[in-house]
Amino acid sequence: MNKGYIMAIIAIIFWGIAIAPTKWALEAIQPFTLIFLRLVFAGVIFLPYVWIQRKQRKTTRTLPWKRLSILSFTGVGGYLFLFVYGISLTSGTHASIISSSLSLFIFVFSALYLKERVVGKQWLGLLFSLVGVFLIAIPSKIENNSASLTGDMFVLVSTILFAIYTIQMKQPQAEAELPSETFTALTLLIGAFTIFPFAAFETWQYGMPNFIEPKTWWSIAFLVVGSSSASYWLWNQAIDKISVITSGILLNAYPVVSVITSVLLLDETMTWKIGIGGGLVLIGILWIEKEKSKVQHQEQF
Numbered sequence: 001m002n003k004g005y006i007m008a009i010i011a012i013i014f015w016g017i018a019i020a021p022t023k024w025a026l027e028a029i030q031p032f033t034l035i036f037l038r039l040v041f042a043g044v045i046f047l048p049y050v051w052i053q054r055k056q057r058k059t060t061r062t063l064p065w066k067r068l069s070i071l072s073f074t075g076v077g078g079y080l081f082l083f084v085y086g087i088s089l090t091s092g093t094h095a096s097i098i099s100s101s102l103s104l105f106i107f108v109f110s111a112l113y114l115k116e117r118v119v120g121k122q123w124l125g126l127l128f129s130l131v132g133v134f135l136i137a138i139p140s141k142i143e144n145n146s147a148s149l150t151g152d153m154f155v156l157v158s159t160i161l162f163a164i165y166t167i168q169m170k171q172p173q174a175e176a177e178l179p180s181e182t183f184t185a186l187t188l189l190i191g192a193f194t195i196f197p198f199a200a201f202e203t204w205q206y207g208m209p210n211f212i213e214p215k216t217w218w219s220i221a222f223l224v225v226g227s228s229s230a231s232y233w234l235w236n237q238a239i240d241k242i243s244v245i246t247s248g249i250l251l252n253a254y255p256v257v258s259v260i261t262s263v264l265l266l267d268e269t270m271t272w273k274i275g276i277g278g279g280l281v282l283i284g285i286l287w288i289e290k291e292k293s294k295v296q297h298q299e300q301f
Contacts, residue, residue, distance in 0.1 A: 005238075008250045020092065039080070128280050
């Protein structure tokens with residue numbers, strides 16, 4: 001199996017599992033403070049590698065700060081800002097299934113910006129999935145998962161941002177000359193710098209976070225090491241080795257992992273609305289992938 005596949009799958013599993021630790025950490029820590037701690041510690045982990053690499057290369061080349069800032073906003077700081085805040089307002093199950101639309105947005109942006117061929121039937125699949133997402137997001141009185149339309153919309157917008165990040169990574173510029181560890185560290189730390197004013201305001205308004213429960217510490221540790229440092233490094237490496245279409249297909253595993261995590265670890269329930277909406281999302285994704293395979297087969301001949 002391609003090394004890029006393995007890296008991408010591990011990153012997706014870490015991100016899927018992160019739903020539960022994020023919800024647990026939010027019981028004691030305000031959303032923006034949690035994001036700041038997650039990013040700053042994840043970035044610091046890579047600093048020894050960055051220092052060694054810079055010393056070995058003995059380079060004085062100016063870093064592409066503008067490009068790094070854009071990538072950090074779409075894939076790290078801005079993405080997590082919206083995603084974690086959204087999770088704080090909605091259920092893990094809702095966030096999981098809505099996030100599964102990531103592969104759909106990657107499909108749309110691939111057609112618009114990478115000029116990949118798209119046939120009419122693929123747009124029908126996109127329509128199915130979008131109907132499923134909005135069905136899930138519509139408030140329902142029978143749900144007891146503390147779901148919220150506002151939270152769902154934050155998660156949806158965060159998903160769009162990460163799709164833009166993935167497309168940008170397939171159009172490398174000056175950042176392509178940076179070692180993966182340096183790139184990951186810089187984007188994480190720039191994201192932390194972006195979030196800091198919001199975290200500082202939260203601390204001023206609500207006081208210092210409560211770190212009493214061991215579960216909170218373990219949750220932060222996993223979010224820092226697993227779903228930040230390791231996942232971003234693995235994903236950034238994988239994107240260089242697999243196509244953007246393949247990355248979209250592999251991302252279909254994300255909602256499976258995160259929904260299972262939400263049901264087993266967060267004791268959330270699956271309602272008929274979530275089931276039907278999730279089914280429509282899955283049908284749309286599979287429809288697009290089926291039509292895409294036909295197009296690729298025709299182009300080979």
